[in-house]
Amino acid sequence: MTSPYPFSAVVGLPELRLALLLNAVSPAIGGVLVRGEKGTAKSTIVRAVAALLPQVDIVRGCRFACHPATPDQACPDGPHDPSAASQTRPAALVELPVGATEDRVTGTLDIHRALGDGVKAYEPGLLAAAHRGVLYVDEVNLLPDHLVDLLLDAAAMGRAHVERDGVSIKHAARFLLVGTMNPEEGEPRPQLVDRFGLVVSVTAPQEPAPRAEVVRRRLAYEVDPEGYAARWAEADATLAVRISQARERLPRVSLPDAELDRIARICLDYRVDGLRADIVVARTAVAMAAWHGHTTVAVGDVRAAARLALPHRRRRDPLDPPGADAEKLDEVLDRHAPEHGPEDEPPAGPDDSGPDGGPEDGPSDGPGPSDNGAPDQPPVQREDGARPAPSHGRGPGQDVPEPDPAGSRPPGVDAGEAGAPPDAADPNDPYRRPDAAAAGAAVSMAAPFRPQTLRLRGRGRGGHAGRRSAAFARRGRVVGSRRPVGVLTSLHLTASLRATALRGARTAERTDLREAIHVGRESNLVLFVVDASGSMAARQRMSTVKTAVLSLLRDAYQRRDRIGMITFRGAGAWLDLPPTSSHEVGVVKLAELRTGGRTPLAAGLRLAASTLAAERRRDPRRRPLLVLVTDGRATAGGDPLIAVGELTGVDTVVLDCESGPVRLGLARRLAAALGADCLPLTSLDAASVSTRKAA
Incomplete structure (x- = not known):
């Protein structure tokens, strides 16, 4: 298996690296949504962060990755004997394809055991596989809304609830949720975006030096993936150790009432809806302090957390341009900043030289951005939370393409x-x-x-779930049954049992299975x-x-x-x-x-x-x-x-x-x-x- 691209070798993207690392320290933040145009290393860096997570100890044979010392009391494979054998494996990286079905995500009734052996058995889904690991959803804006709801509910509660096909199961599902999307393909609902803890917008560098460095490193990796990963192994190992230390430190971090009050005032002034923003900012600030090696949240942690957690929560109209109102956020943060003095500055944390708080300098296959006079994106300044405006590309809130005054030409026009x-x-x-x-x-x-x-008019073939016109679909009112065409997606249990009875058999065979026909709505x-x-x-x-x-x-x-x-x-x-x-x-x-x-x-x-x-x-x-x-x-x-x-x-x-x-x-x-x-x-x-x- 080819080694993933090293996390430390990614050029720039300091906000995204910081957001991923903070979620690795505290998955309770609620995950990261990465918005960016195509070709901006979104998938590369997400796959790379999974390799930094500490290995997990699990009960041997448990399909839900229970920890041997603290197994889930409601685990469907339990109860587990504390003296049972255990095993260690890397943290899982589970990728959710756009075409996934609900039963593949949450799990469902094991059809073959139910019809063949008469046993109500549960077959786990992707949520169970991602427990204590990373769940990566590429093109999350193209995923059906009901699946996104399932993912975000599980990420928020740390548990998956399965109520389908006569199965009622609850199991632990704590994972680092990362979604990526290209704004050109359309925006998800604001309600769904709000459920992600942090949202980061990324763009390609607009200066030649960092662009050349990206290409240089990528080509070197493709020539020798194993050798290239080995050259960056020490830098990645340092980050992995720091994640483990921050996780251990996290329960001991205190959030003073003064900073909690500051968070509430900032959220009120920024006019966010509900209380989720306050909770996410607080959790992010605690994780920020743990990452920097401190046991008390300081004003700089709150400012940096607000910059990651608040911008996407201020939208009022679903058709308003997405993204941050950077000037408004800066104004709010400045209004609630204390009078700075030497005593107000939090002490410098260890290894704060890099944009993500980790080692910035690693092995290079050529002159890096700093060698060419074109530094990476400006780092997060923990002391006051301020971040200089990027000197390239679009900033948050500017991802909607600029109107083309000439318009688009019709087909065939040069x-x-x-x-x-x-x-x-x-x-x-x-x-x-x-x-x-x-x-x-x-x-x-x-x-x-x-x-x-x-x-x-009429009914469509249900190629795209939506809410406009009638169509045959995977979900909706059941209007009949048929023999499966391809993969069985929705079992019609009554029709399947009827087909078995008509054969005079007591055990169902594959030819007896019937698929439910649903009529719903399509876009x-x-x-x-x-x-x-x-x-x-x-x-x-x-x-x-x-x-x-x-x-x-x-x-x-x-x-x-x-x-x-x-x-x-x-x-x-x-x-x-x-x-x-x-x-x-x-x-x-x-x-x-x-x-x-x-x-x-x-x-x-x-x-x-x-x-x-x-x-x-x-x-x-x-x-x-x-x-x-x-x-x-x-x-x-x-x-x-x-x-x-x-x-x-x-x-x-x-x-x-x-x-x-x-x-x-x-x-x-x-x-x-x-x-x-x-x-x-x-x-x-x-x-x-x-x-x-x-x-």
């Missing part, structure tokens, strides 16, 4: 043309964006409302096609349109949909927001939307058809819902009724934004050609309509 100025583009290009000067100012939006629920791709022409500026219609689309974006977020947005005006249409799960980016794009020019409705429909065709090839199991926001007018780009044929079979809702005393009814004609529902924009608010025609 990337070079996308960045060309308007006067340099081909005047005959149907996708040429009008000059920004010709467009009107961005129109503000009113407060969003609760819109009517737009659903797709969809909601593609907005919005008329942004000059006519939309009349009678402040654009403000109404943007408010309605904002309300639908919020609804799509709550129903776990992917979203995309196309706008058309002037001479063509643009894919302003390619299909994504990042609803926050959709809000940014909507806010900067401008109006002006003619109305190329046909171009918008054609671009919608090509976008949906590309998404269908990429993800054939996700059904699309097209939301067309228009008054039906078309003053450029040809007859839209001709382009309608390219959208055959696509569930569509036309939001008619025509207003005024004289109405032409063009949107209704277009909806009839599309076979779509036509809904007046003013009646989209669910509060104004009690019921809507069932889809």
Whole structure:
């Protein structure tokens, strides 16, 4: 087995290293959520930290890793004899795949023993395997919500509760929970983010020296993994010893009332919800003191803990840009800082030279960042908790991509043309964006409302769990049974026993097993096609349109949909927001939307058809819902009724934004050609309509 990449060899990322080490000292902090763009060593450093954890002593044969001296009294494999043989093994690193099922996570009834031997036996899941180790969830934002709830409940309580398939089991499940995610793939619910103890945002270095050092070390590791790990073994061993010492010191660390009061005041001033933030900051500050070799929490520990535990807890709206309000947090911490004097400074801890409190200098395969005049990211200053602003990349709260003023080009348009100025583009290009000067100012939006629920017809195949349209799914109401197709995911016990009885047998065989058919809800791709022409500026219609689309974006977020947005005006249409799960980016794009020019409705429909065709090839199991926001007018780009044929079979809702005393009814004609529902924009608010025609 290849040795993992050494933890000490990771370049930079001081906040992430510190957060992982503090959780290794005290898993009660609640784990770490690592937010970062692709290729920022998130998975590498998580796998590396597992190698630093002390080896664990377990009762031999116990599937739940009970400690021989203090076994779990409720262990399903117990009770354990204190004189029973024990064994020592490395701390487990359990990786949870995105496609894992609930029974794989929590464990379930051992089907073969239940049907073959008539014994109600329990088969442990990944939570049991991760006990006293590390549970790593890559792309946690793509994991179904019910699985994330299970993980976070177990991490918070230190126990897993299994109530399924006639099994009622409780067992210990204390582990270091680490989740990683790429914000480009969409944000998890704020409620779920709040359940993680610490959240750290990481970015790639923006200076050549540290980037070169990262590549140098990685290439050296790939040439000789064992030899490279050996060169860093001493540095990693020092960290491992320090983790063990900090764990032993942790119960003896005291939290003075003055610092506890400071934590409460900081959390109140920072306007966090609930009391979880206070508890996490307190636990993190205690772990920080233990890590630095102290037995009393000081103000510097509280400040450093607040920087890791508070930034992600201040969000008020689920579609607000994620991340920290760094200036606000600094202001709050400064407001509650004591008058500094020599007596207020906590004593320096051992080995505080490195950004994670461990040895900074280790073996190098070339000139390191410090040798090239480009130091790693600034260290945590324990004395006052202050951290200099990073000199590279984005900071916390800046992970939402900056809006591209040129927008995204439709399929088939050269990337070079996308960045060309308007006067340099081909005047005959149907996708040429009008000059920004010709467009009107961005129109503000009113407060969003609760819109009517737009659903797709029929039942989907349940490829993606969500809350919008009916679909066959892994969870939901049981409507029947069938022979398993592939791996058995949900046993229909009654149907299986019936099949056994019909054979006249007393013992079930594999051919008797039946799978339950569930009907639940799925998420969809909601593609907005919005008329942004000059006519939309009349009678402040654009403000109404943007408010309605904002309300639908919020609804799509709550129903776990992917979203995309196309706008058309002037001479063509643009894919302003390619299909994504990042609803926050959709809000940014909507806010900067401008109006002006003619109305190329046909171009918008054609671009919608090509976008949906590309998404269908990429993800054939996700059904699309097209939301067309228009008054039906078309003053450029040809007859839209001709382009309608390219959208055959696509569930569509036309939001008619025509207003005024004289109405032409063009949107209704277009909806009839599309076979779509036509809904007046003013009646989209669910509060104004009690019921809507069932889809």
